[in-house]
Amino acid sequence: GAGVSQSPSNKVTEKGKDVELRCDPISGHTALYWYRQSLGQGLEFLIYFQGNSAPDKSGLPSDRFSAERTGGSVSTLTIQRTQQEDSAVYLCASSLRGQLLSSYNSPLHFGNGTRLTVT
Amino acid sequence: AQKITQTQPGMFVQEKEAVTLDCTYDTSDQSYGLFWYKQPSSGEMIFLIYQGSYDEQNATEGRYSLNFQKARKSANLVISASQLGDSAMYFCAMREVTYNQGGKLIFGQGTELSVKP
Numbered sequence: 001g002a003g004v005s006q007s008p009s010n011k012v013t014e015k016g017k018d019v020e021l022r023c024d025p026i027s028g029h030t031a032l033y034w035y036r037q038s039l040g041q042g043l044e045f046l047i048y049f050q051g052n053s054a055p056d057k058s059g060l061p062s063d064r065f066s067a068e069r070t071g072g073s074v075s076t077l078t079i080q081r082t083q084q085e086d087s088a089v090y091l092c093a094s095s096l097r098g099q100l101l102s103s104y105n106s107p108l109h110f111g112n113g114t115r116l117t118v119t
Numbered sequence: 120a121q122k123i124t125q126t127q128p129g130m131f132v133q134e135k136e137a138v139t140l141d142c143t144y145d146t147s148d149q150s151y152g153l154f155w156y157k158q159p160s161s162g163e164m165i166f167l168i169y170q171g172s173y174d175e176q177n178a179t180e181g182r183y184s185l186n187f188q189k190a191r192k193s194a195n196l197v198i199s200a201s202q203l204g205d206s207a208m209y210f211c212a213m214r215e216v217t218y219n220q221g222g223k224l225i226f227g228q229g230t231e232l233s234v235k236p
Contacts, residue, residue, distance in 0.1 A: 033223060042210060043164075043226040056223060089162065095222070105152055105171055108224055110164035 002026070004111035006092050012117045013082055021077040021114045025094030032075050033108060034067060035091045043091065049075060082118045089113040122146075123211050123227035130232050132201045139186070140196040140230045142211030148172075151215045153194040154224060155185065158208040167209075170194055198232075206234045 005024040013019050025032050034046040045059040049069040060066070064083075069075040079086055093108035122145040132138035144153065155167040170178045170185045178185040186195040198205055208231050212224040 031222065035226075042228040043212075043224075045223050045225065048223050091164065093164070097222075105169055106222070107154060107166040107169060108164075109166070110156075112161075112163055 004092055004094055004109055006090075006111035006114050008114060009112065010115045010117075012119060015084060015118055016081055018078065018080045019082055019116065021079075021090050021092075021116070023075045023077070023092030023094075023111060025073065025075070025092070026109055027073075029094035029096055029109070030072065031095045031097060031106075032069060033093045033095075034075070034077050035093065037089045037091060037113070039088075046077070046090075079116075082116075084118050087116055087118045089115050123213055123225055125211055125227035125230050127230045128228075130230055131235060132198075132232065133235050134203060135200055137197060137199045138201055138232065140198070140209050140211075140232065142194045142196065142227060144192050144194065144211075144213050146192075146213065146215055148215045151213055153185070153187070154212045154214070155183070155194075155196045156210045156212065156226075157205075158210065158229070160207070164210075168196070201234045203234050203236060206232060208232075 007022045032049040035043040037043050047054055047067050048056040051072045052069050064080045067077045091110055091113045093110045095106045095108050124143045126141055151172045153170045157165045157167055168178050168180045168183045168185050170187045177187050182199045184197045208229045210229045211227045214222050214224050
């Protein structure tokens with residue numbers, strides 16, 4: 001079956017512009033996660049969705065960052081008024097279940113990411 | 120707050136030899152899961168192996184095994200019979216089993232493994 005799909009794969013934008021990054025999770029996966037990976041660094045958690053709600057937004061770095069998920073499927077991460085420090089690879093992941101105690105062995109399945117460059 | 124520490128920024132191993140990548144974690148929870156991922160230069164994140172905090176035996180998946188020492192809070196990845204294709208970044212991650220926390224994974228900084236021919 002299809003894996004996690006992210007688009008665009010690359011995005012170059014000017015400082016101050018808004019960008020939208022899209023994630024299409026694996027069909028049937030109710031949990032969806034956004035992470036950010038700066039060059040040579042580990043993965044930084046941004047936000048988690050269970051269905052269409054986001055019970056954990058604790059990783060969003062500022063109010064310029066927002067995300068939504070519709071129909072329990074596709075998610076969009078929006079960055080407003082981009083800054084150069086926003087340059088990174090944005091990774092989306094999904095898993096079969098996110099909020100059940102029995103699901104803690106469910107791995108996250110990652111997309112190939114969107115490489116964002118802010119000039 | 121949970122924390123993952125990978126103290127080896129880079130490692131070298133000779134082809135066909137075994138290598139151990141270190142991972143220590145810090146959590147106050149009794150229930151948690153530990154994961155290892157591989158990230159080749161292409162950038163994709165590949166799930167390798169999982170260990171639950173209550174699992175009595177060390178996890179194994181093919182050439183990958185996890186040396187889980189709960190009292191020491193360590194979960195080292197052992198790769199046996201290294202291959203050139205094993206050259207990649209390796210990330211250790213932890214999930215605390217806390218309802219409503221969403222089961223997010225917290226990642227370490229990674230270890231870059233280079234396999235020499």
